[in-house]
Amino acid sequence: MYKFLVVFFLFISCNFVFSQKELDINQKNAKQAVLDFFDGFHKGDTAQIRKTILNMDMVLQTVFKNKEGKVKTNTTKINKFMEAIHNRPEDQKWLEKLLDFRIDADERIAQIWTPYEFYVNDQFSHCGVNIFQLFNDGIGWKIIAIADTRKRKGCK
Numbered sequence: 841m842y843k844f845l846v847v848f849f850l851f852i853s854c855n856f857v858f859s860q861k862e863l864d865i866n867q868k869n870a871k872q873a874v875l876d877f878f879d880g881f882h883k884g885d886t887a888q889i890r891k892t893i894l895n896m897d898m899v900l901q902t903v904f905k906n907k908e909g910k911v912k913t914n915t916t917k918i919n920k921f922m923e924a925i926h927n928r929p930e931d932q933k934w935l936e937k938l939l940d941f942r943i944d945a946d947e948r949i950a951q952i953w954t955p956y957e958f959y960v961n962d963q964f965s966h967c968g969v970n971i972f973q974l975f976n977d978g979i980g981w982k983i984i985a986i987a988d989t990r991k992r993k994g995c996k
Contacts, residue, residue, distance in 0.1 A: 863943065864945070866945040866946060866947055866950065866976070867943040867944075867945045867950070869976075869980070869981050870943060870945045870950035870952060870974045870976075870981045871941055871943055871952065872981070873892050873974055873980070873981040873982065873983060874892075874938075874941075874952055874954065874972050874974075874983070876888065876891070876892050877889055877892040877893070877972075877983060878936060878938065880892065881925060881934070881936065882934065882935060882936070884925055884926065884928055886922045886925055886926050889922065889925070890922075892982065892983055893918065893982060893983045893984075894975060894977075894982040894983065894984045896918055896919055897918075898918045898983070898984060898985065898986070899915050899916065899917055899918065899985075900915070900916045900917075900918065900921055900986045900987070900988070901913055901914070901915055901916075901985075901986070901987040901988070902914045902915075902916070902987070902988055902989070902990060903987065903988070903989045903990075904989065904990045904991070905991070932960065932961060933959075933960070933961050933962065934958070934959070934960060935958070935959040935960075935962070936956050936957075936958050936959075937956060937957045937958075937959070938954045938955075938956050938970075939954070939955040939956060939957065939996070940954065940955050941953075941954055942954075945974075947976060948975065948976050949973070949974065949975055949976070950972075950973070950974040950976070950981065951971065951972070951973055951974075952970075952971070952972040952974065953969060953970070953971055954969065954970045954971075954972070955967070955968070955969050955970075955996075956968060956969070956970055956988075957995060957996075958990075964995075965992075966990045966991060966992050966995075967990075967991060967992075967995035967996070968988050968989035968990045968991055969988065969989050970986065970987070970988045971986070971987045971988070972985070972986055973985040973986075
């Protein structure tokens with residue numbers, strides 16, 4: 841009986857460990873678009889970022905708490921975001937560490953949730969969550985919307 845229980849629990853635990861769902865092709869390709877976006881972001885390569893977004897009409901939404909403790913949103917046009925990246929001082933390094941990916945996708949639309957930590961010159965700045973909405977135009981995945989949260993305390 842003891843051997844049976846050991847084998848049973850070993851089977852159950854192995855089955856649990858190896859049953860992690862692999863990403864399907866839509867999820868992988870949508871994730872790659874986000875990774876390409878951040879590769880361009882880290883390098884300061886706005887041309888690379890442009891390849892990952894649908895168009896320059898896109899806006900970015902940030903949700904944050906102001907000094908009075910009220911939750912607010914701020915809208916940034918993508919061209920202002922690109923200007924900030926293009927005009928970043930050469931001696932300033934920006935690093936956004938993506939901590940996880942939660943991806944829902946079908947063949948035409950995807951949503952990706954990515955908790956992150958942001959560093960400037962290797963110093964922690966803030967953390968939060970990014971939410972990307974993507975569209976597949978039949979050629980590839982393009983980001984159509986980005987929203988994020990930002991906080992300085994309470995990070996992992």
